[in-house]
Amino acid sequence: MANKKVLVADDEQGFVEFVRDRLEAExxxxxxxxxxxxxxxxxxxxxxxxxxxxxLMPQMNGYDVCRKLKIDDxxxxxxxxxxxxxxxxxxxxxxxxxxxxxxxxxxxxxKILSDKIxxxxxxxxxxxxMKKMTTIFIGMIFAAGSIMCGDLFAQRSxxxxxxxxxxxxxxxxxxxxxxxxxxxxxxxxxxxVNMDEPHAKDSSTKKDTTA
Numbered sequence: 001m002a003n004k005k006v007l008v009a010d011d012e013q014g015f016v017e018f019v020r021d022r023l024e025a026e027x028x029x030x031x032x033x034x035x036x037x038x039x040x041x042x043x044x045x046x047x048x049x050x051x052x053x054x055x056l057m058p059q060m061n062g063y064d065v066c067r068k069l070k071i072d073d074x075x076x077x078x079x080x081x082x083x084x085x086x087x088x089x090x091x092x093x094x095x096x097x098x099x100x101x102x103x104x105x106x107x108x109x110x111k112i113l114s115d116k117i118x119x120x121x122x123x124x125x126x127x128x129x130m131k132k133m134t135t136i137f138i139g140m141i142f143a144a145g146s147i148m149c150g151d152l153f154a155q156r157s158x159x160x161x162x163x164x165x166x167x168x169x170x171x172x173x174x175x176x177x178x179x180x181x182x183x184x185x186x187x188x189x190x191x192x193v194n195m196d197e198p199h200a201k202d203s204s205t206k207k208d209t210t211a
Contacts, residue, residue: 004050007052053065062082081104082102
């Protein structure tokens with residue numbers, strides 16, 4: 001089996017070589033880029049299995065590179081890890097909005113990077129059915145009560161409807177891959193939304209009346 005190919009993009013040459021040496025020692029094939037434009041070109045020409053992007057790079061920053069990867073039909077399924085010395089919540093949230101699959105802060109512990117790479121590559125190998133189930137959890141954006149839920153990236157607040165949660169639960173229980181923890185989570189969603197929906201409906205009615 002061919003080694004997995006990882007693209008490392010950072011404008012600090014010493015850092016790139018440091019990460020490359022570690023990943024090559026673990027059996028990865030590593031290709032490198034030193035600015036955003038080069039990173040995007042390498043992604044198109046080399047087809048990496050995973051991309052590591054620094055945010056602050058010349059010519060094109062990591063946010064823009066990530067966004068361009070995620071809107072490209074041929075590249076959008078490639079996992080992207082973003083690196084930065086920034087660790088404010090709004091930085092992490094913006095990286096998620098651009099499509100990043102993970103966000104790690106510098107100074108970087110290579111063990112953490114290695115573990116995250118392997119985690120994302122395993123997720124990428126999941127059969128299509130499992131991929132759809134993950135999408136159910138992070139994609140139910142409907143008008144109703146706001147609750148907290150976990151996804152593969154971080155904690156986020158989403159809006160879900162009770163009907164959508166029930167439909168997702170039924171879908172999971174009818175599939176052999178649905179875990180008890182996923183079903184339990186959806187039961188909590190249904191309960192939480194049930195508590196919030198009367199308030200949501202009142203707000204909606206009030207808005208329509210005053211319009």
